[in-house]
Amino acid sequence: MSSQTNFHHHGRFRVSGGVLPDAVTAYRTYGDPANPCIVFPTCYGGKLDSQMYMVGEGKVMDPQRYFVVTFALFSNGESSSPSNTPAPYNGPYFPAVSYEDNIRAQYAVLQKLGIQKVYAVIGFSMGGQQAYHWPVMYPDVVERYVVICGSARTSPHNQCFLEGPKAALVASKDFNNGHYLETPQLGIRAFARVYSAWAYGQTWFREHKYKWDGLYPDLASFLRERWEDRFLQDWDANDLITLLHTWQNGDVSQIRHGGDLRACLTDIQAKGLIMPSKTDLYFPPEDSVNEMASLTPGFSRLVVIDTVWGHTAGGGSNSTDDAFVQAEIRKFLEE
Structure with a gap:
């Protein structure tokens, strides 16, 4: 199964560090748009090809059941990036980009595709941080979100x-x-x-x-x-x-509540599945436990991946952890 890469041209697009005269978001779609939509954005080090570990027949994001849209982050080399943007914003002159900028761009693509509701946003690592941003920025659009080895705010550590x-x-x-x-x-x-x-x-x-x-x-x-x-x-x-x-400055509470993370998380009404890795050195499970204390009881649950694979456990690095993660997500989506 394959899907061609599409490029949405936003035209002049303001980002946190300035403006891009013709911002481009790279994305792929799988399945029938009439089915429930799942958004699956890339992580650090991720390209659109690398999203396939969860997308496909028999996998948790099965195009026979869902309409899956995978998005490339700005600066990943596929969407607008220092490496593919012409002067005067090429290379080191490329402006800083935030998660909020990425989500606004992704939402614009969904509007173009005619998608009014997002059944779930699922993300690993930086993708998980985007998954936290979606229900905060578009609370009337997102029904569920899954954060795999990610956090709502990039910790000082x-x-x-x-x-x-x-x-x-x-x-x-x-x-x-x-x-x-x-x-x-x-x-x-x-x-x-x-x-x-x-x-x-x-x-x-x-x-x-x-x-x-x-x-x-x-x-x-x-x-x-x-x-x-x-x-x-x-x-x-x-x-x-x-x-x-973008990763380093990630903080969903800057969108609302002026940096008050507890108040921001309390406002989230979408159903959430938070899946940290027991041995993650980037996003330790303690961060997820702290976030759970602010999420509305009954709307979200915490499932720790019991693994020795550290951060990579959530990214399809080994069959055992991948099967566990997909099984938990499948159960969450089918509730």
């Missing part, structure tokens, strides 16, 4: 972690303040290595010894092939930094 890979990239001698003329190999390789250490739980490293089903003979091979190569092949350095800032 998470913001601090992100400073590590960012510093490794922007301080490299070939990044050149974003004015590089070819791929900054040193910077992206350093970024990937710093980022890799937080992707899994400590128990995963102890149990798997870096081999990932026997593919990698040692740690050096694991870092070079699994992490450096992935970012070198698929990502532009300025895209990585701009998207990282």
Whole structure:
């Protein structure tokens, strides 16, 4: 099953850091628009192709049952990004973009498609943070939301972690303040290595010894092939930094209640399923427990993924966790 990538041109579009003369949102659709609509946005490091682990016949987002719309975040290299925007907003001149900007753009696409109601917004990591934003920004549109390994506000701990890979990239001698003329190999390789250490739980490293089903003979091979190569092949350095800032500044309570997260979460009336990973070092389950205390009782529930796979447990990294996550979501959607 495949769907072509579509590009919605918004025209002049204001974002948190300025304006884009012709903002573009990349998206795909699966299934019949007459069926209940599910929105499935990308995460950090995610492209539209990477959304397929949950979309397809027999999967939780089955196009036979739902109309699935997958959205590419601004700055992921498919929607408007530093790497594909012409001057004068190319490269390091690309403006800062917020989650709110992304959701407004996604909503515009749904209006174009004739979608009036969203049965569910489902997201992993940065996608999960978008899932929190949808029912706050469009409470009369969204019926349900699923947050997988995400949070309503990027915690100070998470913001601090992100400073590590960012510093490794922007301080490299070939990044050149974003004015590089070819791929900054040193910077992206350093970024990937710093980022890799937080992707899994400590128990995963102890149990798997870096081999990932026997593919990698040692740690050096694991870092070079699994992490450096992935970012070198698929990502532009300025895209990585701009998207990282969207993540770093994520806070759904800035949309309403002026930063009062408790009041903002209390207002959410959509049904929610919050699924943190037990061993997540990006979005620890304690953050989800704290958020649950503010969500209206009876409207949301917390299900912890009991795993050694850390943050990656929610992103389709292994069959056991993927089956558990999809089963819980399926049960939630069918209630």
